[in-house]
Each structure stands twice: as C-alpha cells, then as structure tokens.
Amino acid sequence: MTYEVKRAFKYRFYPTDEQAAELSRTFGCVRYVYNWALQLRSEAYTLRGEKVGYPATDRALTALKASEEAGFLREVSSVPLQQALRHLQGAFQAFFDKRARYPRFKSKKKARPSATYTRSAFRWRSGQLFLAKMSSPLDIVWSRPMPKDAEPTTVTVSRDAAGRWFVSLLVADTILPLRRTRTAVGVDAGVSSLVTLSSGEKVANPKQERRERTRLAKAQREVARKQKGSSNRAKARVRVAKIHVRIADRRRDFLHKLTTRLVQENQLVVIEDLTVRNLLKNGSLARAISDAAWTQMRSMLEYKCAWYGRELVVVDRWHPSSKACSVCGQLNGSLSLNVREWTCNSCGTRHDRDHNAAQNILAAGLAVAACGAGVRPQRNFVPHEAVGVEAGRALVRTGALPAERGGEKVNRRAPLRRGT
DSSP: OOEEEEEEEEEEEOOOHHHHHHHHHHHHHHHHHHHHHHHHHHHHHHHHOOOOOHHHHHHHHHHHHHSSTTGGGGGSOHHHHHHHHHHHHHHHHHHHTTSSOOOOOOOTTTSOOEEEEEGGGEEEETTEEEETTOSSOOOEEOOSOOOTTOOOSEEEEEEOTTSOEEEEEEEEEEEOOOOOOSOEEEEEEOSSEEEEETTSOEEEOOOHHHHTHHHHHHHHHHHHHSOTTOHHHHHHHHHHHHHHHHHHHHHHHHHHHHHHHHHHHOSEEEEEOOOHHHHTTOTTTHHHHHHHTHHHHHHHHHHHHHHTTOEEEEEOTTOOTTTBOTTTOOBOSOOOTTOOEEEOTTTOOEEEHHHHHHHHHHHHHHHHHHHOOOOOOOSSOOOHHHHHHHHHHHHHHHTSSOSEETTEEOOTTSOOOBOO
16 A cells, blocks of 8 residues: 655755855845744743734734845745744744744854745756746756656755755655565664664664764864964864764764664564653763764654554663563663673573663563553563563454465464564
8 A cells, every 4th residue: 555745855966156145145034034033923922922923924024025124135035034934833833832942043153054945936847946036957966866757845955064055855755665574673772782683683883973083073173273253263164064964974874774674674663762861961971872863763763664564662761671581571670881791580591681671672562562552660570472472463463463474374373573
C-alpha cells in the first residue's frame, strides 16, 4: 500500500553576484519583519494585555511597507515577508502548546539566514527554478533525482555559516512501504559504541568531533587573536564554521546510513527514551554525548519507520535495562558507568553491560507492542527470555508481525527471532 507524503529535497546551488545580493537583501528583510512582528506582539500583550494574531500583523505589515522608514521592504518579494509572519505564528503556537519556549529575536550573526517562497513567488520550468525578482534560474547541483513529474509547492533558500547556499524543494512523493519481516531489534545507545544491538552487534562511534578537535582548536585560537569587528576575524570565523559543517555533514551521513539499515532489516525497532538534556549536565561526558547525536538518530528512526511501515517502540527511561539480568531478571543494586561487564549474583551469567541492556530493551519493547502498555520499573523484573517469546507469539497472533515469510508458513509457536 502506497501513500503520499510531503518531502523536502535539499540541494546546493551557486548563485551569481546579482542573485546573491538579492537573496542577501531578502534574508535581511525577513529577519527584520520577524523581529518587528515579535516586538509588536510582545508589547501589545505586556503593555495593553492585547493578543495580536497573524491577521493583525499582516495588516500592520502592509502599513509598515507604505512608510518611508521601512521603504526598503518594497524592494524584495513580498511572499518571504508574509511567510516570516506565518513562521512567527507557528512559533507562538508551539509556545502555547508547551512544545517550545517563548519566541526569541533573530540575531544577524547567529540566526541562519533563510527565505521561504510559495508557488506565487517562483517558476518551475523543465527542471529550472526561477525565483521572484530574478531573471535567471538558480545554478543547482542535482545531487539526487527528484520524484518523476514532481512540482515544488514551497521553496526555501538558505545560507549556512560556512557561506554555502542551499535550496530546499517541498514536493509530494509516493512512499512504498518495505516488505514486512519477522525480525525485531533492541537498540542501546552509548558513547564508546554508538549503538549496541540485541543481536550482539556493536556499531563503533565514529567520534566525528574528536577527529577534528585539533584542527578546530587551532582555528578557534586564530579567531581569538583577531581584532573584534575586523575583516580578518570574519574570515577566521568562516574557517571555524567550515570545520563545524564538515563534522555535522559526516555525522548526519553516518546516522542516515545506520538508521536506514536498522529500518530495512527489522519490522520492530525498540529504543530507550533518553533525556539528553539532563545527560548533558554531566560535565565529563557532555561533549561526547553531543557528538553522538542520540536525539538526531531518534528523529531519523521515527520518520523512517513511519514512512516504510515499520514500528518504533520507545521504552520508558526508568526501565532498569542495564542493571537487570536478561536471563533470570535479578536486579543489580548499583552499577557505575565504568563497569562495562558484570556477573549476575543469582544465575552467575557474565554480561556485557550494553548487550544486556539491548536485550532488556527489546523484551520491554515486545511487551509494549503486544500489550499496548507502558513499561515501568517493577520490583519483580521478568527476564527477556520469558517476555520475548510470549510477546513475539502475541505479535504474530495479533498480526503486528507476519506469520508468513517468503511464501512459507512459519511455526506460530516458535519464538521470535531477535537481531538483524
């Protein structure tokens, strides 16, 4: 069964001098309108107790553009300015829904410059993109093909800190779910090993930031030696930004390949609900945790499982996955981070800390997928062998996992195979 989703395809492009100047003016006007509307709404509520929404700011923007002091807003396309008001409305809605904090002003030096064009502000002709106020198409590097006969509905142009230009095309894409399998995997995130699977496989952490740490430190010292506000300091900051974007690109590429493999090979993926925000308070591990990018990996697993017909189960963060024996269920009272292997006092099984945690995470995820209940820490912990077998049979009975594979009947009483 296929279904359509809105999907963004991001490409790098190389603007001409005229296009770069026009886009830079547009970026500045978008940032100005966003900050102006944010101040207008904040003052209206703080001083007069008045709630100002998108319609009111839209009318106020028309009056602002007619004034002499903001006449420069008439020199750029009006569509990105309207989109800035819509983005601000979305930021306020996220704040009201308690999904984000109060919107902040966009800084010229820190905020990423971008502008969004809707269908009335660009032309798409035979694979060429013409933006408003521009006579020539953008020189886009088509690094990957777009869906056949795709028509962009929204175009977002941005420039990163390293000076690279990108264009993101939002199109309707048809997603074909992957063939169903009978495999499930538990994933334990770590620092020395980025992930440890319930099958026993350990994926090494590439530690992208550590690989560039010496070069990054040297570039940052060069910035510190330059005079503030000078052109040489600006050039040195660009060199630092290029190192950062290289680290981010490598990390993103590695995570995409890893998450795609996990989704392709497993029908059920079980991960642990980690509060990265609290873990970053550990001063000795904050840098390594940030480099691991667990939150980014989770977000990739979420949308890829939704796209390709896989199931993602997130186990409660208080589940004793590391301290509990996956064979007999005995809880270990204390287990410091430096203990990577331990022996169960009850059954005598020698455990690798990460592998044992991945097995317990898988067992808890199977229970959640079969019963639909959350997993909370319990005094009488049930070992993964008992939970995994029964939950696997329940998944087959309920249809969550197929009872057939490759056209052959599968024994419904057999335990669910774990791992990849």
